[in-house]
Amino acid sequence: MTPEEILQDIQQRAAATLNRSVIIDPVIQERVDYVCRCMSNRAGVRLLMSCLLGKLEQPHVDPRKPYTEIGGTDSFSGRTYDERYLTKFINKNRLPLNSTTAFLTPTLRNIDHALTIDRELVGRPRDLYKKALELLEDVALQRIAADVLFVEIVRILMLLRDEKLTRMDSLLSTLERAEGALPLSSEAIVTLIKQHLSCKNSSRLPVLIVAAAYGAVGMRLSEIVLPLNSHNAADLQTGSFGDVEIRLMGEDSVVTTYEMKMKRVTKDDIDTAVTKIARVPNKMHNYLFITTDVIDLTVAEYAASFYEKTDGTEIAILDCIGFLRHFLHLFHRIRGDYLNAYQELLLNEPDSSVSQTLKEAFLALRQVAEIDE
Structure with missing residues (x-):
């Protein structure tokens, strides 16, 4: 055989x-x-x-x-x-x-x-x-x-x-029965995502938080998020510049790059980003760090100093939850689309990147949030 x-x-x-x-x-x-x-x-x-x-x-x-x-x-x-x-x-x-x-x-x-x-x-x-x-x-x-x-x-x-499938079907069916009710507020969604981020082994989630934003409004902005690389794939292996890459519709070049950090961004991180920017064939508009830790003001100022040195690429450090909160209030009318985009990305991730436990935790948290709302 x-x-x-x-x-x-x-x-x-x-x-x-x-x-x-x-x-x-x-x-x-x-x-x-x-x-x-x-x-x-x-x-x-x-x-x-x-x-x-x-x-x-x-x-x-x-x-x-x-x-x-x-x-x-x-x-x-x-x-x-x-x-x-x-x-x-x-x-x-x-x-x-x-x-x-x-x-x-x-x-x-x-x-x-x-x-x-x-x-x-x-x-x-x-x-x-x-x-x-x-x-x-x-x-x-x-x-x-x-x-x-x-x-x-x-x-x-x-x-x-x-x-696993039985548990997921049960959680999803409960959420489906709640459709048609008043959607979660922007602040309730922020609280939900913060709770999810506080779970163990959540290092992949900031990538999904940003990618979901472009999944929800990308067509309106004429911007497309490129397919996400594997959670444990190094940038040198994939040829990518960061964790989330954005290009304009109809164009091939990356205009915005997001790099996620579950710790403080350092000057060494900024220097590495500058090296990546230097090898971009076309000018990159933004290289943005998203962190779940405290932002060091001296490092933020150091990042901002490279605008002229890179001939117009802005490097900045953003707080992960701050980014999410501003996005949801800016695009308040499609906050439900954002939450569904995040959930879809989450459930489609392989278990090696986002564990089954973490997926079920989100559905359970969302179920509780929508009942409370």
């Missing part, structure tokens, strides 16, 4: 036994449950899936040796299975996993030895990698068949997917 056929068979078997596990050993069951349900780190489950797929296509290989650098006839490239086959399978079935390979995470990168239980992988949570290695050992020593373990992993992931 080809890897695609193996995955199709695994998915069909998992769907057929969706509400019951076929694993008898309680120790193995506990291990696979932990790895699959560890939402803080999804690399462990993708590691297992890659190794199991390699083992099922090539029965002679050792599932603990997913690195060709190990050498010998029983090693294989887990990353190849991960990138070439699993990504498509995960996306097709909407499984709650990261969109990128596990083998580029710091813990699993550049390894040249077998993943045996006598070696510790340095990563968090520690138990995740410990249990993942134990499961690979279980397969290698034939305590459980590779296909049985794979079916159980996919079964649990499908259950998690369905639970």
Whole structure:
């Protein structure tokens, strides 16, 4: 069977036994449950899936040796299975996993030895990698068949997917029933977004706050926000100038760039921006920092000093909530459009950028706000 056929068979078997596990050993069951349900780190489950797929296509290989650098006839490239086959399978079935390979995470990168239980992988949570290695050992020593373990992993992931969709549908349906009522005021929306920003792991949200503004009024301003880059992608990798880039309709050049900071903007940040501006083929009108921290007045003055030096590009530092408040009052009549644009961007973000918990938190906060309003 080809890897695609193996995955199709695994998915069909998992769907057929969706509400019951076929694993008898309680120790193995506990291990696979932990790895699959560890939402803080999804690399462990993708590691297992890659190794199991390699083992099922090539029965002679050792599932603990997913690195060709190990050498010998029983090693294989887990990353190849991960990138070439699993990504498509995960996306097709909407499984709650990261969109990128596990083998580029710091813990699993550049390894040249077998993943045996006598070696510790340095990563968090520690138990995740410990249990993942134990499961690979279980397969290698034939305590459980590779296909049985794979079916159980996919079964649990499908259950998690369905639970997630059910929760989201419930939250969204509650909001839909509230449509037609008095829309939230601009200040209520500001309060809602501030509450959302105060949640853990919210570093992606300032990007969405600004992008949603252009999504709501871009057509009126004849300005377009370019597609957002991945949350963890560096500017040098993507060729972009910042986190949010704006161009005029009918033109290709970026006229406004926003760079988001969850900390104070420093003079070094300004110097880096000036270097970026210097390599822009066409003149950029604005390079704007959006920060959730305090604005240092000396740094703000330093930024303003580059207007003439850059031949007309303004560099400025804006407070994130201040930007939002001014925008909502300036475009008060479409404040509802803004909130819906923010929600749409938020829900469309991959879970690796905005966690499912953070998405559900926003919907719950919005539900409470609209009831109170």
